[in-house]
Amino acid sequence: MSNPVIKVNHVSKKFCRSLKRSLWYGVLDLGAELVGNNQNHDALRKDEFWAVKDVSFQVHAGETVGLIGHNGAGKTSLLRMLGGLIKPDKGEIEIRGRVQALIALGAGFNPVLTGRENIIINASLLGFSKEQIKKRFDEIVDFSGIGEFLDMPVQSYSSGMTVRLGFSVAAFLEPDILLVDEVLSVGDLAFRTKCQVRIQELRNNGVAIILVSHNLHTISHICNRSITLEKGQIIYDGDTETAIDVYRDSLLKTYKNFDNVIRGGTGEIKIQKVEILNPQNEKLDEIRVGEGIKIRLYYRAFKRVENPIFNVVIHILNGYQVTGIRSDVDRISTGYLEGDGYIDIAIPCFNLLPNAYTLDAVIFHSDGYTFYDRVNHASHLIVRGGNEINGIAYLPHEWETVK
Amino acid sequence: MNRELENDLIIYKAESSIRKPARLISELLKNLFQSKDLAWRIFVRDISAQYRQSLLGIFWAFFPPIVTSLIFILLQSRNIISISETSIPYPVYVLIGTTLWQIFTDSLNAPLRATIAAKPFLVKIYFPHEALILSAFYLVVFNTLIRATIIIVVFVYFGIQPTWAILMAPFAILVLILIGMCLGLFLTPIGMLYSDISTSLPIFTQLLFFATPVVYNIPDRFPFSILNVINPVSPILTGIRDLMTVGYINNLNNFLIVAFVFLIASFIALIIYRVSLPIIIEKIGS
Numbered sequence: 001m002s003n004p005v006i007k008v009n010h011v012s013k014k015f016c017r018s019l020k021r022s023l024w025y026g027v028l029d030l031g032a033e034l035v036g037n038n039q040n041h042d043a044l045r046k047d048e049f050w051a052v053k054d055v056s057f058q059v060h061a062g063e064t065v066g067l068i069g070h071n072g073a074g075k076t077s078l079l080r081m082l083g084g085l086i087k088p089d090k091g092e093i094e095i096r097g098r099v100q101a102l103i104a105l106g107a108g109f110n111p112v113l114t115g116r117e118n119i120i121i122n123a124s125l126l127g128f129s130k131e132q133i134k135k136r137f138d139e140i141v142d143f144s145g146i147g148e149f150l151d152m153p154v155q156s157y158s159s160g161m162t163v164r165l166g167f168s169v170a171a172f173l174e175p176d177i178l179l180v181d182e183v184l185s186v187g188d189l190a191f192r193t194k195c196q197v198r199i200q201e202l203r204n205n206g207v208a209i210i211l212v213s214h215n216l217h218t219i220s221h222i223c224n225r226s227i228t229l230e231k232g233q234i235i236y237d238g239d240t241e242t243a244i245d246v247y248r249d250s251l252l253k254t255y256k257n258f259d260n261v262i263r264g265g266t267g268e269i270k271i272q273k274v275e276i277l278n279p280q281n282e283k284l285d286e287i288r289v290g291e292g293i294k295i296r297l298y299y300r301a302f303k304r305v306e307n308p309i310f311n312v313v314i315h316i317l318n319g320y321q322v323t324g325i326r327s328d329v330d331r332i333s334t335g336y337l338e339g340d341g342y343i344d345i346a347i348p349c350f351n352l353l354p355n356a357y358t359l360d361a362v363i364f365h366s367d368g369y370t371f372y373d374r375v376n377h378a379s380h381l382i383v384r385g386g387n388e389i390n391g392i393a394y395l396p397h398e399w400e401t402v403k
Numbered sequence: 404m405n406r407e408l409e410n411d412l413i414i415y416k417a418e419s420s421i422r423k424p425a426r427l428i429s430e431l432l433k434n435l436f437q438s439k440d441l442a443w444r445i446f447v448r449d450i451s452a453q454y455r456q457s458l459l460g461i462f463w464a465f466f467p468p469i470v471t472s473l474i475f476i477l478l479q480s481r482n483i484i485s486i487s488e489t490s491i492p493y494p495v496y497v498l499i500g501t502t503l504w505q506i507f508t509d510s511l512n513a514p515l516r517a518t519i520a521a522k523p524f525l526v527k528i529y530f531p532h533e534a535l536i537l538s539a540f541y542l543v544v545f546n547t548l549i550r551a552t553i554i555i556v557v558f559v560y561f562g563i564q565p566t567w568a569i570l571m572a573p574f575a576i577l578v579l580i581l582i583g584m585c586l587g588l589f590l591t592p593i594g595m596l597y598s599d600i601s602t603s604l605p606i607f608t609q610l611l612f613f614a615t616p617v618v619y620n621i622p623d624r625f626p627f628s629i630l631n632v633i634n635p636v637s638p639i640l641t642g643i644r645d646l647m648t649v650g651y652i653n654n655l656n657n658f659l660i661v662a663f664v665f666l667i668a669s670f671i672a673l674i675i676y677r678v679s680l681p682i683i684i685e686k687i688g689s
Contacts, residue, residue: 086681092414093416124445
């Protein structure tokens with residue numbers, strides 16, 4: 001195999017939690033750096049922690065690597081070190097080739113200036129030469145699709161247009177290594193597709209790409225290899241499917257230790273717990289796509305309540321809502337409730353695609369909006385399945401070929 | 404392609420780059436050269452944005468030195484303050500003095516101001532940071548050219564016969580800019596971390612104003628004469644004014660010594676700036 005274009009050898013980076021202290025350490029580090037005596041990187045000072053700890057990996061030309069991990073796992077710090085913005089505290093990074101970062105879209109934009117002027121300044125900041133700008137200018141404008149707004153000040157642009165303009169400049173970079181941080185999720189669908197096509201092109205040209213995104217779909221679309229980070233350390237490096245699984249497990253671990261901070265309501269009736277059962281009434285937290293489940297919600301009514309409305313909301317872990325189930329929408333009347341009991345919601349085919357889901361539970365008054373009690377992350381469910389399908393849901397279907 | 408990559412190996416590690424001074428200096432010079440286009444773009448951007456949002460435009464470049472001058476001309480002519488005899492008409496002395504002083508304070512503030520203004524993208528993408536200093540220099544020169552018209556008007560109005568030596572004045576003014584930017588550059592790393600620097604800078608500049616022969620000659624007798632020795636701006640400012648009006652620099656040795664010292668110091672300041680920015684970027688976050 002060819003030489004790696006990125007070699008990260010046992011790299012660590014520490015950060016400071018307190019701003020005041022961080023600034024003061026800045027002064028101390030400055031002094032140490034200037035006298036060339038910056039050898040005490042090993043020890044953590046007060047309020048410091050390892051944001052990136054002993055990380056090693058290599059990336060070859062043409063590879064596309066995803067970096068996965070929850071907030072504060074060290075993805076961005078790692079990316080900033082690769083981009084040469086900050087120095088590692090320990091270890092060494094070797095880079096072969098021209099690195100460019102798709103991190104700050106529209107860097108250096110001045111709202112008073114026109115789109116045309118801003119393209120030029122932004123492109124210069126990203127490292128385009130005068131000739132390259134001249135050569136690429138029309139293509140950039142074309143790609144952004146802002147056309148007639150080109151000579152208007154950028155402050156009169158919609159936020160979507162500004163971002164599109166920023167991305168369009170960046171899209172014409174010609175790097176050997178491209179670092180991408182959370183920028184592919186901007187703009188409308190058509191624009192996002194354009195961006196993904198562009199990334200594909202770069203990859204085919206042998207550009208090594210490192211991609212950070214919270215959107216696991218994007219990662220699984222683009223990267224065949226991914227690295228999962230947890231608390232600054234690599235916990236998995238390999239194929240993206242497994243990396244995402246490992247990430248979800250690590251996420252669930254943190255959620256299990258997560259107390260219900262956002263609990264509230266009038267409290268006459270309360271949710272005791274929410275369980276997920278299979279049709280044989282056995283508790284579980286993992287199924288395969290399309291299997292049947294039962295959601296069982298235990299309640300305790302401290303006084304007699306009339307016709308409360310039960311609501312279960314299903315989220316993608318750490319993400320958006322997938323669906324919600326409400327007793328009033330289903331025209332179910334629960335009648336008078338008092339004391340302990342439970343209600344069951346049977347779902348014959350749980351057709352959501354492989355992912356980790358969390359359930360929120362709410363009990364409303366019969367008016368439908370005041371709530372008695374609500375519990376976020378009342379339960380969770382992992383769906384597994386081998387099919388490499390992207391999207392949210394599996395629709396049961398049949399094929400027919402007519403000739 | 405691969406061979407090209409071989410030559411293009413970059414290594415990031417913890418060790419301070421100060422330990423390899425030869426490489427540090429060659430990279431500094433390379434970056435300075437490479438960043439000239441970018442510096443120009445940043446300069447053009449700043450100028451266009453500034454003037455597009457201003458009704459009176461370059462009027463504000465003339466305004467401060469003229470107001471300061473008028474105040475002192477008034478105070479002097481009414482004998483409210485007594486100022487020792489100057490070799491040239493007092494208004495000429497003051498107008499040239501305050502214009503030069505304005506150029507100096509511009510230069511002093513420029514590096515920190517440019518770096519703070521760049522903060523939003525400085526912490527996000529890598530580009531040759533020397534471009535910021537270079538663009539700040541362009542901006543100072545631009546403002547200097549505008550302000551030079553004050554001096555021309557003064558010469559015409561007071562009917563002063565310029566000597567050939569005035570052709571040397573631009574170089575002398577460059578030395579003044581060098582001193583200002585050099586001092587400003589030394590303050591920039593700390594000034595990026597703590598706002599105390601940008602807060603206190605105007606106060607200390609004001610103090611320095613009265614310790615420099617801008618609107619009056621510093622008395623020759625002790626202890627005031629010390630000011631002329633320890634204040635590096637004095638010989639330069641006096642020198643330029645002499646050059647323009649009398650035709651020679653009275654104290655050429657002092658002028659040359661200061662110019663030489665600050666040429667070296669500017670280089671050191673640039674190196675410090677270069678070495679310290681990654682640490683600053685790390686501390687001021689994203």
